[in-house]
Amino acid sequence: MTHKKSAITIDDLGKRYLLGSGGGERYRALRDVIVNGITGLFKRDRSQQEQKEFWALRNVSLRVEEGKSFGVIGRNGAGKSTLLKLISQITEPTEGEIRLRGRVASLLEVGTGFHPELTGRENIFMNGSIMGMTNAEIKRKFDEIVDFAEIAKFLDTPVKRYSSGMYVRLAFAVAAHLETEILLIDEVLAVGDAKFQKKCLSKMENVSASGKTIMFVSHNMASVKNLCSKCIWLDSGRVKMIDDADKVIDSYLLAGEEMGAQKVWNDQDAPQNSWVKMRSVRLLNESEEPAANFKTSEPVLIELVFEVADDGNRIVTGYHMFRRGTFLFSASDQDHNEEKNIRYGKGVHKVVCVVPANLLNYGEHNLEFVIGVNNAQIKTGEVLSFRVFNDYPTEWLGEVRPKLEWRI
Amino acid sequence: MKERIIKRRKGFISIDLKELWVYRELFWFLAWRDILIRYKQAAIGIAWAVVQPLLTMVVFSVIFGGLAKLPSDGVPYPILTFTALLPWQFFANSMRASSQSLVGNSAIITKIYFPRIIIPTSAVISGVIDFAISFVILIGMMGWFRVMPTLNFLFLPLFIFLAFIAALGVGLWLSALNVEFRDVFYIVPFLIQAGQYFSPVAYSSSIIPAQWKFWYSLNPLVGVIDGFRWCILGAPAPDWNNLMVSTLAMVALFVSGLIYYKKMERTFADII
Ligand SMILES: Nc1ncnc2c1ncn2[C@@H]1O[C@H](COP(=O)(O)OP(=O)(O)OP(=O)(O)O)[C@@H](O)[C@H]1O
Ligand SMILES: [Mg+2]
Numbered sequence: 085m086t087h088k089k090s091a092i093t094i095d096d097l098g099k100r101y102l103l104g105s106g107g108g109e110r111y112r113a114l115r116d117v118i119v120n121g122i123t124g125l126f127k128r129d130r131s132q133q134e135q136k137e138f139w140a141l142r143n144v145s146l147r148v149e150e151g152k153s154f155g156v157i158g159r160n161g162a163g164k165s166t167l168l169k170l171i172s173q174i175t176e177p178t179e180g181e182i183r184l185r186g187r188v189a190s191l192l193e194v195g196t197g198f199h200p201e202l203t204g205r206e207n208i209f210m211n212g213s214i215m216g217m218t219n220a221e222i223k224r225k226f227d228e229i230v231d232f233a234e235i236a237k238f239l240d241t242p243v244k245r246y247s248s249g250m251y252v253r254l255a256f257a258v259a260a261h262l263e264t265e266i267l268l269i270d271e272v273l274a275v276g277d278a279k280f281q282k283k284c285l286s287k288m289e290n291v292s293a294s295g296k297t298i299m300f301v302s303h304n305m306a307s308v309k310n311l312c313s314k315c316i317w318l319d320s321g322r323v324k325m326i327d328d329a330d331k332v333i334d335s336y337l338l339a340g341e342e343m344g345a346q347k348v349w350n351d352q353d354a355p356q357n358s359w360v361k362m363r364s365v366r367l368l369n370e371s372e373e374p375a376a377n378f379k380t381s382e383p384v385l386i387e388l389v390f391e392v393a394d395d396g397n398r399i400v401t402g403y404h405m406f407r408r409g410t411f412l413f414s415a416s417d418q419d420h421n422e423e424k425n426i427r428y429g430k431g432v433h434k435v436v437c438v439v440p441a442n443l444l445n446y447g448e449h450n451l452e453f454v455i456g457v458n459n460a461q462i463k464t465g466e467v468l469s470f471r472v473f474n475d476y477p478t479e480w481l482g483e484v485r486p487k488l489e490w491r492i
Numbered sequence: 493m494k495e496r497i498i499k500r501r502k503g504f505i506s507i508d509l510k511e512l513w514v515y516r517e518l519f520w521f522l523a524w525r526d527i528l529i530r531y532k533q534a535a536i537g538i539a540w541a542v543v544q545p546l547l548t549m550v551v552f553s554v555i556f557g558g559l560a561k562l563p564s565d566g567v568p569y570p571i572l573t574f575t576a577l578l579p580w581q582f583f584a585n586s587m588r589a590s591s592q593s594l595v596g597n598s599a600i601i602t603k604i605y606f607p608r609i610i611i612p613t614s615a616v617i618s619g620v621i622d623f624a625i626s627f628v629i630l631i632g633m634m635g636w637f638r639v640m641p642t643l644n645f646l647f648l649p650l651f652i653f654l655a656f657i658a659a660l661g662v663g664l665w666l667s668a669l670n671v672e673f674r675d676v677f678y679i680v681p682f683l684i685q686a687g688q689y690f691s692p693v694a695y696s697s698s699i700i701p702a703q704w705k706f707w708y709s710l711n712p713l714v715g716v717i718d719g720f721r722w723c724i725l726g727a728p729a730p731d732w733n734n735l736m737v738s739t740l741a742m743v744a745l746f747v748s749g750l751i752y753y754k755k756m757e758r759t760f761a762d763i764i
Contacts, residue, residue, distance in 0.1 A: 114679065117673065180499065
């Protein structure tokens with residue numbers, strides 16, 4: 085048999101997390117350990133062991149041939165990023181194993197490893213070095229990186245002054261140009277503008293043609309189809325399907341699993357009661373174009389279209405906003421003067437709620453819409469999903485990151 | 493090309509020296525970054541590195557040498573304390589920097605793989621600059637007070653190395669502890685305060701009564717500081733038994749730190 089060697093071989097891989105870890109309030113106090121005895125140091129907290137565990141990924145096996153591009157798709161929380169983190173050795177598998185042939189460069193989030201105070205030039209060296217490159221290797225690739233990122237003029241400017249576009253460009257350029265055999269890319273291109281996304285995709289095609297192995301996570305099915313020959317569909321941490329990319333993506337789209345930036349209902353399956361019927365919901369950016377990715381500095385416009393059967397009903401529209409599974413807030417057009425809630429007559433109505441810029445924190449957000457009519461309610465369930473990206477290079481703790489007035 | 497296997501590590505965790513060699517430049521890069529940022533953000537950074545030990549020296553000389561009239565082993569009191577401040581400040585700065593190092597670098601830890609041990613180590617390395625600055629000042633002071641170095645000076649690198657190991661040992665402990673216990677942040681300043689008085693920084697260790705010497709020497713810094721004084725000032729040679737005790741305590745600190753760090757390292761990215 086002379087089939088190609090595989091660059092990545094994964095056998096029965098699993099990763100178990102403790103629910104509730106990765107948050108802020110979970111840290112233990114050393115003070116308590118000292119009081120309770122030193123043995124506690126080497127153990128995880130008892131109360132933590134009693135915590136619920138869950139498998140972010142389980143029983144995953146796959147093979148990626150050398151020089152091929154492999155797509156990873158699935159809903160939010162399916163375990164895509166976890167898979168890449170395991171391959172790049174950032175976190176340790178709970179079970180199973182991964183065999184790798186070659187060095188790995190990963191771009192799991194924009195600007196990873198960039199320090200805002202350092203200049204573009206300094207960050208290129210820093211970043212390359214973190215990815216295991218020697219100084220000499222980085223020097224060799226330096227001009228190409230700068231060229232690709234189109235930041236020659238700003239090389240000696242601290243990256244905190246970069247626009248988010250420049251930021252992604254540089255981050256992508258570094259990861260894609262380093263002399264590694266395997267490249268892992270997680271959903272980072274969504275931040276850049278359309279022109280740059282194209283450039284990145286064609287760069288990845290080149291990179292792949294030159295023999296690098298690529299693993300590519302994206303919610304953008306068109307680019308996965310374009311770039312990848314094979315694809316895996318993850319669903320709640322399990323493999324739903326591994327096959328040719330076209331086939332997997334078709335099944336995925338058919339399953340209608342992907343929550344998107346809009347949802348249009350037909351007459352039958354629309355959430356409805358005898359007074360109102362939902363027609364469509366969607367997300368728009370500042371220029372009122374449909375969008376699924378937003379920067380923290382951009383407002384998010386939430387549009388709801390619904391149909392009312394009769395005049396004279398008390399109708400209140402609203403939605404629930406979730407971030408990474410946490411209920412963030414509910415919003416509604418309700419008036420405290422009940423009488424004033426009679427304002428949507430018979431016909432089709434469109435309401436738009438503007439979530440102001442600089443309120444939402446980075447990450448995945450989901451929306452559920454609710455319409456209250458008289459004393460009844462119709463709900464859509466979580467139907468829309470969008471992603472907010474950090475404009476600011478460092479992560480911000482907390483569920484929201486409002487920009488507040490400071491009196492100094 | 494050889495295949496690498498990634499799986500859950502079990503049992504005693506060994507250190508992959510080959511991998512550290514591959515990443516050798518990253519030690520310097522991270523230290524260089526820390527230094528760059530420190531001096532970029534505050535032009536007073538360098539000034540502070542000069543003023544802080546000098547000020548401390550003056551205070552110690554006035555209080556312990558001048559008012560309390562503690563013995564100074566035949567050298568001017570300022571030189572006596574400054575010689576000790578060299579390793580002590582290095583140690584204290586390392587403690588501060590390394591205890592925050594992992595948490596401060598959480599963004600890269602959760603998104604890129606590299607041997608985690610590089611982070612606290614670089615934090616300790618980045619203190620070398622301040623150390624060098626202080627060293628230059630010391631040489632100036634020796635000229636001023638006309639203290640001639642002796643041949644013992646040749647042994648100084650050995651004690652610098654010991655100071656480094658002591659700082660790294662504590663750094664490994666504190667950085668890993670800080671990932672899980674965020675109150676470490678509040679404990680460190682207290683440890684530094686206490687450590688300063690339990691180490692012969694403001695005084696000569698010759699004032700410690702002989703029957704307590706053994707217990708006193710369990711502090712790894714005692715051996716280091718006595719060694720520094722012996723090398724630089726030609727102070728009486730440290731008692732070899734006590735030096736041994738100090739060095740063994742240091743090795744214990746370092747090895748236990750390494751074991752604890754390696755054990756916790758596997759989950760840094762998950763919980764940080
Ligand atoms: N450090 C952690 N501790 C606990 N749970 C975690 C941790 N990291 C991820 N998870 C959980 O593991 C699951 C899989 O997460 P993962 O980030 O892999 O999803 P994903 O497929 O990349 O989703 P998305 O499309 O939103 O990026 C999620 O439920 C997530 O909340
Ligand atoms: Mg993800």
